Amino acid sequence: MTSEPFVVRLEVRSYDLDPQQHVNGAVYQQYADHSRFACVQAAGLVVEDLIADGLGPVNLETNIRYHAELRGGDEVDVTCAWVWGEGKTYRVEHVLTRAxxxxxxxxxxVSGLLDLRERRLVTDPAHQWRVRSTQPELMNLG
Known part of the structure; x- marks a missing residue:
């Protein structure tokens, strides 16, 4: 297991802003999605291969807790930490911290892996991610 979560640094772009000149609420989810996708890639997974195998990652629930504004030109570090348990779902947690x-x-x-043929969640998503990863520790699967 890795002791530190995966992290990417992003710069807030002008088109991320709402009329109040702070980051639009939906963009926080996009930043988290970007971090998660970058983590998956860094772990050696190819999402297209996952889909070709008949599996697709899905988000079942998303919660955003706002603490402080992000504004144009800010740099933000976005972590990605995977939390595994028993069952068909797992959590992915992101912390967004200004520079x-x-x-x-x-x-x-709260996420899962969807069997694209059966249209049901797979029973052991951690196993499916682990067997396809070259660096499973980045996804807390080491």
Missing amino acids: DGVLAAEVTH
Whole structure:
């Protein structure tokens, strides 16, 4: 297992802003999605291969907790930490921290792997991710 969560740094772009000149709420989810996808890639997984195998990652629930504004030109570190348990679902937790150290938001997903043929969640998603990964520790599967 890795002791530190995966992290990417992003710059807030002008088109991420709403009329109040802070990041639009939906963009926080996009930042989390970007971090999660980058983590999956860094772990050696190819999402197209996963889909070709008949599996697709799905988000079943998303919660965003806002703490401080993100504004144009800010840089934000977005972590990605995978939390595994028993059953068909798992959590992916993201912490968004401005470059100045201020906590901006927390985004948490309840996710699963959908069997694209049966249209049902697979029973052991951690196993499916682990067997396809070259660096499973990045997904807390080591």
